[in-house]
Amino acid sequence: MMIDSHCHLHEAVFRDLRGTLTRAIDHDVWGIIAVGCDPGTNAKTLEVAGHHGKAIWPCLGCHPEWTGVTDAQVEEVEHQVGEHHSRLVALGEVGLPWYCLQAAPDPATLMVRGRQRLDRMLGLAARYDLPVILHAPHGAAVEALGLLRKRGIERAVFHWHKAPAEVTRQIVEAGYLVSVTPEVVYRERDRELVEGVPLESLLVETDSPWPYKGEFEGLPTEPWMAARVAEEVAKLKQLPVDEVMFRLSANACQLFDLPYA
Numbered sequence: 001m002m003i004d005s006h007c008h009l010h011e012a013v014f015r016d017l018r019g020t021l022t023r024a025i026d027h028d029v030w031g032i033i034a035v036g037c038d039p040g041t042n043a044k045t046l047e048v049a050g051h052h053g054k055a056i057w058p059c060l061g062c063h064p065e066w067t068g069v070t071d072a073q074v075e076e077v078e079h080q081v082g083e084h085h086s087r088l089v090a091l092g093e094v095g096l097p098w099y100c101l102q103a104a105p106d107p108a109t110l111m112v113r114g115r116q117r118l119d120r121m122l123g124l125a126a127r128y129d130l131p132v133i134l135h136a137p138h139g140a141a142v143e144a145l146g147l148l149r150k151r152g153i154e155r156a157v158f159h160w161h162k163a164p165a166e167v168t169r170q171i172v173e174a175g176y177l178v179s180v181t182p183e184v185v186y187r188e189r190d191r192e193l194v195e196g197v198p199l200e201s202l203l204v205e206t207d208s209p210w211p212y213k214g215e216f217e218g219l220p221t222e223p224w225m226a227a228r229v230a231e232e233v234a235k236l237k238q239l240p241v242d243e244v245m246f247r248l249s250a251n252a253c254q255l256f257d258l259p260y261a
């Protein structure tokens, strides 16, 4: 039994959500952590979670790579979190910009704005005692770690984690989790990450509907793939699949304060 710890169910491709959930359950994926990125996708995430309360747990966020999100919309996200915090299992997707900086005419300004926004979001997480789902890849990871510590946030996952090994070591030592996607099946960098991190510090996710390569090439990405990711983690850890799936689910239950099945 598995949980997909990061999924964008607000996307239009998930029109047939009942079909998506059926395929997930067929693969023993019985729970989905659904993240939002701006006021509109947050509202959609709450709506789908409202219709499928047993299988979908909502999070609200402000995606750091969505450069079009205005200050007024950030305020709107803060209101949404204030209004719905008792229904949420985390704040996410939040974090620091990284990929968008490459094409930005003024990356320094974007980074300053991103830092301020993340700090505001972490303030909300502290206020409502919510864990945080972070987008902070590569060079952004070490700074996000610093901001988490400064705010005294105790529960966080670095989603689709990629960072230098030394930064990963600090993240794990601080008690935070890192998550891996279907890339772990075919990408050496992700496989090394799994080998180097204790099972207790790992989550699996699909970041659906993000497309993957290798055996997933051409397949629509859906939450059922979290089970395939867990299977690969078991291979890399050289442990029985059932044991690894149980541990990964327990990790998710602990981080998001979910009831054990």
Ligand SMILES: [Zn+2]
Pocket: 006, 008, 035, 093, 207
């Ligand atoms: Zn995402």
